[in-house]
Amino acid sequence: xxxxxxxxxxxxxxxxxxxxxxxxxxxxxxxxxxxxxxxxxxxxxxxxxxxxxxxxxxxxxxxxxxxxxxxxxxxxxxxxxxxxxxxxxxxxxxxxxxxxxxxxxxxxxxxxxxxxxxxxxxxxxxxxxxxxxxxxxxxxxxxxxxxxxxxxxxxxxxxxxxxxxxxxxxxxxxxxxxxxxxxxxxxxxxxxxxxxxxxxxx
Amino acid sequence: xxxxxxxxxxxxxxxxxxxxxxxxxxxxxxxxxxxxxxxxxxxxxxxxxxxxxxxxxxxxxxxxxxxxxxxxxxxxxxxxxxxxxxxxxxxxxxxxxxxxxxxxxxxxxxxxxxxxxxxxxxxxxxxxxxxxxxxxxxxxxxxxxxxxxxxxxxxxxxxxxxxxxxxxxxxxxxxxxxxxxxxxxxxxxxxxxxxxxxxxxxxxxxxxxxxxxxxxxxxxxxxxxxxxxxxxxxxxxxxxxxxxxxxxxxxxxxxxxxxxxxxxxxxxxxxxxxxxxxxxxxxxxxxxxxxxxxxxxxxxxxx
Numbered sequence: 208x209x210x211x212x213x214x215x216x217x218x219x220x221x222x223x224x225x226x227x228x229x230x231x232x233x234x235x236x237x238x239x240x241x242x243x244x245x246x247x248x249x250x251x252x253x254x255x256x257x258x259x260x261x262x263x264x265x266x267x268x269x270x271x272x273x274x275x276x277x278x279x280x281x282x283x284x285x286x287x288x289x290x291x292x293x294x295x296x297x298x299x300x301x302x303x304x305x306x307x308x309x310x311x312x313x314x315x316x317x318x319x320x321x322x323x324x325x326x327x328x329x330x331x332x333x334x335x336x337x338x339x340x341x342x343x344x345x346x347x348x349x350x351x352x353x354x355x356x357x358x359x360x361x362x363x364x365x366x367x368x369x370x371x372x373x374x375x376x377x378x379x380x381x382x383x384x385x386x387x388x389x390x391x392x393x394x395x396x397x398x399x400x401x402x403x404x405x406x407x408x409x
Numbered sequence: 410x411x412x413x414x415x416x417x418x419x420x421x422x423x424x425x426x427x428x429x430x431x432x433x434x435x436x437x438x439x440x441x442x443x444x445x446x447x448x449x450x451x452x453x454x455x456x457x458x459x460x461x462x463x464x465x466x467x468x469x470x471x472x473x474x475x476x477x478x479x480x481x482x483x484x485x486x487x488x489x490x491x492x493x494x495x496x497x498x499x500x501x502x503x504x505x506x507x508x509x510x511x512x513x514x515x516x517x518x519x520x521x522x523x524x525x526x527x528x529x530x531x532x533x534x535x536x537x538x539x540x541x542x543x544x545x546x547x548x549x550x551x552x553x554x555x556x557x558x559x560x561x562x563x564x565x566x567x568x569x570x571x572x573x574x575x576x577x578x579x580x581x582x583x584x585x586x587x588x589x590x591x592x593x594x595x596x597x598x599x600x601x602x603x604x605x606x607x608x609x610x611x612x613x614x615x616x617x618x619x620x621x622x623x624x625x626x627x628x629x630x631x632x633x634x635x636x637x638x639x640x641x642x643x644x645x646x647x648x649x650x651x652x653x654x655x656x657x658x659x660x661x662x663x664x665x666x667x668x669x670x671x672x673x674x675x676x677x678x679x680x681x682x683x684x685x686x687x688x689x690x691x692x693x694x695x696x697x698x699x700x701x702x703x704x705x706x707x708x709x710x711x712x
Contacts, residue, residue, distance in 0.1 A: 325540045329421050
């Protein structure tokens with residue numbers, strides 16, 4: 208891996224600029240990925256927050272879904288937030304009938320699990336691997352991880368509406384996903400962990 | 410494994426970050442006006458990031474006249490049921506009870522909209538009092554900042570809704586953009602003066618001057634009818650585009666919706682805009698602004 212990797216942000220829809228802004232602070236070359244040709248130029252990819260059904264539709268329409276699957280299967284590191292977490296899930300609950308995912312992480316994700324916007328919330332969450340200070344996490348119509356396979360490491364969870372612990376941060380090899388949006392808070396610790404993964408240092 | 414299960418009371422709903430964060434998720438997309446479940450499905454299938462549920466599109470409000478109000482809750486429920494993307498709905502300016510009703514229905518965003526007949530001639534809604542986020546229209550930076558001070562989590566240009574004529578939206582986007590640039594050139598005493606002149610809180614004026622942008626997403630609305638209109642708004646600085654009458658008042662709504670989504674995404678690529686603009690069928694007819702009496706102009710509603 209080069210000393211200054213190129214990290215793409217999938218720019219089909221959503222809070223792309225916020226991810227680019229955080230990545231720009233971390234000594235990487237951050238670029239937008241709009242089509243398959245852009246995807247070829249990046250060492251790793253961030254899948255942003257947004258509307259997962261729209262993102263999935265546009266990925267299929269622009270011929271990005273298969274190239275994304277190939278790159279992820281070939282070991283490209285990727286980090287998904289919220290809609291991006293859904294995109295990286297092998298199994299999806301609560302999606303639309305035609306909704307496809309890129310997959311890669313052996314987990315079942317439930318879309319909009321925490322409810323609609325009036326139930327969106329922020330909470331302090333302990334995240335393994337980014338220091339002792341809890342992470343100030345913003346959840347927007349957020350998904351949670353319903354179950355994970357044996358290769359998946361759970362990095363954090365919060366109580367759901369029924370008080371049961373719900374998984375909101377996971378890692379499987381070079382793939383990471385969070386239900387919440389570190390790009391919205393200015394706390395770069397999770398992005399830094401991802402950059403370390405990309406550089407082969409974590 | 411780390412867990413916060415011992416401390417469930419930490420969760421805070423309806424915070425500024427949660428509201429503005431929702432607005433951020435809708436960026437780089439198209440929000441479409443729909444009047445029934447069938448249209449909502451067409452919008453969702455075309456790749457809309459959200460739908461705006463309302464009883465009549467602005468072009469019909471114009472045609473029918475009378476008082477335009479919040480939609481029937483049954484109709485909003487029907488649309489919430491029909492799609493899985495976020496649902497927005499409109500309330501009259503200052504009508505906080507309509508907003509309470511929409512919040513109780515569980516809509517994801519409220520548009521305090523000049524397209525409906527204003528309910529209060531002095532005050533907009535206190536949007537901080539709600540859990541649900543609000544978007545408000547603006548024609549210039551002063552209006553935008555006053556709405557943000559009242560708690561709006563998103564600003565959109567007013568444009569002139571229901572005309573199929575993008576000229577007013579262009580004027581508003583250009584005005585907001587150039588006034589943001591101007592604020593960036595001012596020193597401290599001048600910023601105090603600007604706050605007074607804009608009738609907006611100094612803290613927000615100062616924040617905009619430092620950021621070089623609004624502290625909330627800036628979208629565009631009002632008169633967008635073609636893929637090129639949508640791309641024009643993006644190139645003028647809109648982070649997403651609302652399309653009202655433009656889609657379902659046209660000859661082939663599904664195709665036009667799809668084309669506008671593509672042009673909004675590839676707004677810097679004329680070849681894509683050209684491709685999606687081919688053979689779209691009839692656009693909505695449109696109205697010349699010179700033909701509208703002042704009383705028929707919605708952009709002047711709100712202050």
